[in-house]
Amino acid sequence: MIRYYSIGAAAFVVALLGVLGWLILADRSGGDRFAQCRETAIAGGVASVGGPFELIDHTGRAVTDAEVITEPALLYFGYTFCPDVCPLDMARNALVAELLEERGHDLLPVFVSVDPQRDTPEVLAEFVGIFHPRGIGLTGSEGQVREAARVYRAFYNVHPAEDDFYLVDHSTFTYLVLPEEGFVEVFRRTDTAPDMADRVACFLDRR
Secondary structure, three states, X not given: OHHHHHHHHHHHHHHHHHHHOOEEEOOOOOOOOOOOOOOEEEOOOHHHOOOOOEEEEOOOOEEEHHHHOOOOEEEEEEOOOOOOHHXXXXXXXXXXXXXXXXXXXXXXXXXXXXXXXXOOHHHHHHHHHHHOOOOEEEEOOHHHHHHHHHHOOOOEEEOOXXXXXXXXXXXXXXXXXXXXXXXEEEEOOOOOHHHHHHHHHHHHHOO
């Protein structure tokens, strides 16, 4: 087991460095109306991240991205069996939504599972309900999940199972997605809820 995780960890670091390559510091130049809100720039442009997906929500309903992103959303890729990172990040994202609700803005915390084998709609319903009453959980077939992760440049790697137990390495970015605009900003897991709320509000005030 140690050997499996050592090899997997090394592969994950290499892949993650590749993923991080598309995220650089923004210079705040350019003519778009969100320029003053951006703290990151995307190699290839904002339009190169995000896109259509077809998944299954936590109620068991087949949905498209257009049916999920009906209002501003924070999109996060993880899995419910995650021992530490995912619950902390989801709790933070839910807090961002609560802070913005106090300012009169609606924001959806959306959790996309990269572990469809274990994360059934029922499991996701319980998981997202812990963090926010309007939270949305998404799963699907392995192919559907892989495609959703691809369009958002999210990385994940499922470790070999031993005794029905396995971990999943994954990137930990949170994506701000707006209806009709699509992806507009990415947040690192080191960003705090108050800072994220301020940055998200900047985008929402300029829609």
